[in-house]
Amino acid sequence: MELNSNGVALAVLFGLALALVGVMYLAATYLGPKKFNKAKLQPFECGMDPVGSPREGGLRLRFYVVAILFVVFDIETIFLYPWAVSYSKLGLFGLVEVLVFLGALGIGLFYVLRKGVVAWK
């Protein structure tokens, strides 16, 4: 069996990775010291003492909406880069397509602004 033939090297690497992770987990379980105290068992909150229960309040939906808006405009950039690079080849067709795309996003942004989604109250 040739080590660098198709797939074999990959399988060996995969096996080694699994073995390494397994060994580290087992070593940590059996060799690591286990001295718990109150501070260690508390949930981690940037070095401060945790306040309140994680159930109350929760994450506000607003964060998700902003995150989704971010993703939309992030993707806009991803589309604009290749268009800009190949602008001379795509010519008028590319310009029109990008304008259609930006127009649709623009209407979406207008809608979002008018609905007060980004007004942080």
Added chain:
Amino acid sequence: MDFSGLNVAALLPELLVSGGGLLVMALHAAFRGRQDRQLVWVSLASVVAALAFCLNPLTVEPGYFGSALSDPMAFAGRITVLAALVLLLPGGVAYARSRNLPQAEYLSLSLFAATGMMALASAGDLIVLFLAVEVLSISLYCLAGLMGERESSRQAALTYFLAGSFASGFLLFGMALLSGSAGTLDIAALGTGLARVSGTGTQWVALGGVVLMIAGLLFKVGAVPFHSWVAEVYSGSPTVVTAFMSTAAKAAAFAGFGRVLLALGSVSEAWVPLVGICAGATMILGNFTALVQGNFKRMLAFSSVAHAGYLLLGLMAVGAAGESLEAVIFYLLPYVLANAALFLVAAKVSQAGSGNYKLDDYKGLARRNPWLAGLLALLLLGLAGMPPLAGFMGKFMVFSAAVRAGHTGLAVLGILTSVVAVFTYLRPVVYAWFHEPEESGALNLDGGLAFVVWVAGAGLLLLGLWPRLWLDLCAGIGV
């Protein structure tokens, strides 16, 4: 670059409808919701313009380098979806207004979903197919949750989202394996691509792709064993949205499904047994579960599962030589007309009665509004497949296509389960005509609903008496 293969006109119906959706959003935002009553006219204008462009032979050439087709299948799919929109949008807006749901969002999301559905029916390659599925699904997830204050609506949206994303995963992975092994994304070329790799190790990859893709599509059309989301989503969503899902979305999904299976006809031995088992199980489970429902909306939900079974039977026939998708194309239009009208009637009758879609609401309907009771009977019998209504012609064509393709056993099973279905559909009719009303007083229809019910009833009768009308129109436009 050469753009001679672009032909934007091929996608004009989709562009018009999505443009209408954007316009509705923009107008809603610009007027801060003060002119929402007029938005339904904007939406209907874009739908009618799209209909006109479908009928225009300009769009026959494939567009976007073969990604957007305008064959009879695409034509039939587009017309079916647009017809559902014409029937549902006015009633849907009235429903949304009376229950204080956002009208502009209902309209624009419906138009965006319809864009996806039409693109799905006309998709020429796998990437467009997937994008279309996602556009229609994501819009429908939002529509399902439109009645956000109700837990059932939120639950329907989440269930639909989770089940739908799962199905999309299957679909995408199957498409990756299939296009990788066939060496093409062009749906029509999949068959020849797969013929090239038969006998090599790659054929097993291709088989995996076929099975996964079919599983994803079975999920989307709500066939057994992937039907469990249907009852919850259909009964939890706002009724006008359920009507849209179970008609237009299902028709589009079957159009896309049909196109894929037609291309895979050369490897039909790989999928016919699989689809056959699912079709049989779907017919049995859908019809028997619909039989025992005491809730009209759930009954229609399970009946739509049962119809998915018959449609699958029609799709199986395309694997055999010489069978076209004609039977499936024909089956869809009367199904869509009858179901769209029935859901709107259900919303009306329920609102005037118990408010939760109990079958008991139909007791004595004939005394309160004989025309409505008569049309209800017509629509339900149309779904059941009674001659001379179009449902009969649809079932007849599907079963005879199945027999010609050699699936006689399944065709017999289909006929037997259709007999069961007759009992399901007759129950509300018997309630309406032979029971005493629990509430007295006339139940009057408003103009929009009366229009929908009459159009659907007339359509069922016309298509049943003259089925070639629709088929010749489809064949004449696209070929």
